[in-house]
Amino acid sequence: MVAIIIINGLVSGGVYALLALGFALVFGVARIMNMAHTAFYAVAAFIVYGISVMLGVHYLVGVILGIIVPVIMGAAFYRFALDRVKQHELAVVILSLALAVLFQEVLLVIFGSEFRGIPPFVTGFMQISGVRIAYQQLFALGISIVCLALVWLLLLKTKLGISIRAISQDKEIANLAGINVTKFSMITVAISIALAGITAVVIAPIQTITPHMWIPPMITVLAAVIIGGVGSFGGAIIGAFVLSFSEVAFTTLVPMGGWLKGTVSLVAMVIVLLLKPEGLFGTVFEEERL
């Protein structure tokens, strides 16, 4: 039981961490609450499914397209829609929610609503203390750790990462210091959606694929970002792991717990908000909180 919780928690924690990091990046830099973030993840999973399973092309093509196409779509959406209403935070939320629903409906029309699966890239499994772990799960965990490390290096060491962090701390001063805010916002959006795409590609063989698959991770990601503290990239990752462990524990230990996954996230979020409104590692923005 404990082994199941630890292993499944690690795997889904890696996935949530990638998604939450992408979400937190866009939110920190462009001040955009991108509710369509996990919708891009669903789109990427469906692209892999459509190209590699339905059309039978080699996996690599599907994987590459599954990462590139959502990035282009996301950048275009940012450039032509979100950038115009960026001043109104609520309009951004509604607009991106509308986009997510649009994606869901387009996928429903194209693929239908039945549950689908993709055969794993890496077959086989191993046993650790009586628990079967598919190699695909380990593969997903490995990729997510590598990606997290890469993004972390990017943020800490490169000039791009330093600019991104500067913008997320103070946009106006960063602009005065000669950083092209518009350009770097666009790059951040691209990075974030690429992270979502990678997550989807790696996790697609483990999960069932439906057009509605964007909703449950969205709830967890929102909760993770709020728990970790808005504006803190590390906090988002830690929040994601905390939530994934609690969710997995809940679904394993409580009967019918699968339906109440969202409740765990929400209760955790409400507790954190009541005790420490700025989140565990967040900074307080006076104009955003009460």
Next chain:
Amino acid sequence: MRYIRWFYWKFRSDIVAIPWRLISLFFVILLIVLPSIFPHPYLIRTLTLALLYSLFAASWDFLAGFTGQLNLGHAFFFGASAYASALLNVNYNLPPWAAVPLSTVVSVAAGLILCMPAFRLRGIYLALVTLVFPFILSGFVHVFDNFTGGELGISGLARLTSKPMFDYYIILAVTVVSLLIMWKFTDTRSKLLRTGVLLHAIREDEITARATGIFTTRYKIMAFCISGFFGGLAGGLYAHFIRIVGPSVLELFFSFNALLWTVFGGITTIYGAVAGVFILYPVTELLRIHPMGEEMRFMIQAIIMILVLLFMPQGLTRWIRDHIENECPRCKLINFVTRKVCRGCRAPLYLENRSRS
């Protein structure tokens, strides 16, 4: 006699002279007359649902538009009350006239639950938290499926009255009265209630409002309760009109619909929500005739939403109002756009040579 003259004077100066009030009066008369002239069952059904949805959308507007507490999970009120009404009616055999008021109590309680995060958060943070509530309730519906019917829902509710036509008139009366009450609560020029100004103040700048001595918490609780009450009223009536309640009333798309209608019609105007529903809902119903319509419905709605937000963020009714009426610069009375001078103070409404300004 004096009262009749007073009433006539009020009617002439406060309703006929103001274009949008005249239009809403005609609209209500049309709604009263239309089903009697064409008693087609489908027309009555569509109009009844449009009335219920407009109550729902207006209650969202009250909370999100006026008070600024963006609630993305408004289906929580509607669904909680619909389920409460259905359970009371089916399991405890309460008649609709008892079940619907009791279910509004449940939805007011839902409003109180929802306003707890609102003490701590605002803007998008609140929106995110509220988004999650309907999902949780729908999770509970699935968990206790021998009680709530799970995916299939609860069916076999009692009718409101014996005929759909009577249902329609009851719902029409309830909706019109509720909309008037909500409008009065949000009216900034009301001499009766000062909540309109207070709610605007809370939306614009809560900290300043608090600094000027307004106890904002009390008015926020009030806004959540009123919005929950009317949203729940719509939900309870809906349950007894449709006579089946399933998890679909808790879906994300249902909350999203309230947003779509209100933003399309014009946010921060109660009548905008009503106009949005009465324009968009029949259109989406007509789409069902087309074979692909059923599948494309939500897609088209999402596209409309994106286009409206990008190109007409003010909404339709605001745009129309700007073209049919004029506010007197001196006494702030509202005039028809055709008038040259203000009907109250005779001040000229247009400058002689507008090109100079």
